[in-house]
Amino acid sequence: MKTSTESNRFVRGHGSVTVTTRKGRTVRIRHIRPTDAALLVDLFHHLSPETRRFRFFTALPDLPDDILWREARRYADFNERKQAAFIALAREGGKDCAIGVVRLVLDKNDPDTAEFAIVLRDDYQREGLGTMMLDLLIQLALVRGIKRLRGISLADNEGIHRLIQKCGFPVESHTSHGETTQIIHLE
Ligand SMILES: CC(C)(COP(=O)(O)OP(=O)(O)OC[C@H]1O[C@@H](n2cnc3c(N)ncnc32)[C@H](O)[C@@H]1OP(=O)(O)O)[C@@H](O)C(=O)NCCC(=O)NCCS
Known part of the structure; x- marks a missing residue:
């Protein structure tokens, strides 16, 4: 019998959730699909240098x-x-545009730990969407038996530090050489 790490652990669901941001804007969040590259290229073009x-x-x-x-x-x-x-989509000009992505990647040496990263388009930051997307990722991690989520960020990135600190689970944090590692303990 296959173990959970050998099987298709993060099989993509087909549904989506619709959320409302703090400014009242409607956003749909679903699993990324292999055909979403064009959405990601467009998202990258819309990110500020910061x-x-x-x-x-x-x-x-x-x-x-x-x-x-x-x-x-x-x-x-x-x-x-x-x-x-997960990819977050907003309707713009009659079509879906990517406005954010959150992802996790299993640690090669420790199947109980995954590293995660998140980005939102600048004009959708600070509306509570990062919190909602991290919540979704945490739910997925919990269901799939991940025990620790690790976020690595620049030491001056107050936004992500605050977002992680507020996730509702114990967080261990340390900073060295300009980078901060935060570990969310899910068990
Ligand atoms: C970090 C990021 C994902 C946060 O998402 P968000 O939707 O803006 O965050 P939320 O609106 O859910 O806010 C969560 C908390 O963080 C705080 N916060 C968000 N951005 C902040 C910033 N730039 N400075 C200080 N606090 C910030 C919010 O005030 C909120 O705390 P509060 O409820 O006490 O006010 C988003 O700003 C982003 O995409 N940043 C650029 C990419 C990045 O830094 N990725 C992380 C490294 S992988």
């Missing part, structure tokens, strides 16, 4: 298209045994 710096630890310039698309495909089409991701 948001890129916080998410990728360097103020990434506009990348050449081939590199950007390769990375977007990799972020959308991944191994479900090791990763899971």
Whole structure:
């Protein structure tokens, strides 16, 4: 019999949840699909230098298209045994636009731990959406038997530090060489 780590641990669901931000805007959140690369490319184009710096630890310039698309495909089409991701979508000009992503990746050496990362488009930050997306990721992690979620961020990234501190679970935190590691204990 397969163990949970060998099986398709983070199999993508087909449904979505609709939430309302603090400003009253409607956002739909669902699992990322392998066909979502174009949405991720568009999201990247709309991130400010500061948001890129916080998410990728360097103020990434506009990348050449081939590199950007390769990375977007990799972020959308991944191994479900090791990763899971939710995408947040808002209706703009009659179509769905990506306004945020949260993901977790299992630790290679410790199947009880996953590293997570989150990014929201600048114009959707500070409306409570980060809190809702982290809540969803925590629910998924709990259901899938993850015991620890690790977030690594720049030491000056107050937003993510506050978001994690408020998640409702015990958090262990330490900072070294300009990076902060926060571990959410789920058990
Ligand atoms: C960090 C991030 C995900 C937070 O999401 P968000 O939707 O803006 O957060 P919320 O609105 O749910 O706020 C959660 C808490 O954090 C606080 N917060 C959010 N952004 C903040 C900021 N820039 N500075 C200080 N506090 C901040 C909020 O005030 C709130 O606390 P409160 O309820 O006590 O007021 C979002 O700002 C973001 O995408 N940042 C850029 C990418 C990034 O930093 N990723 C993390 C590294 S992987």
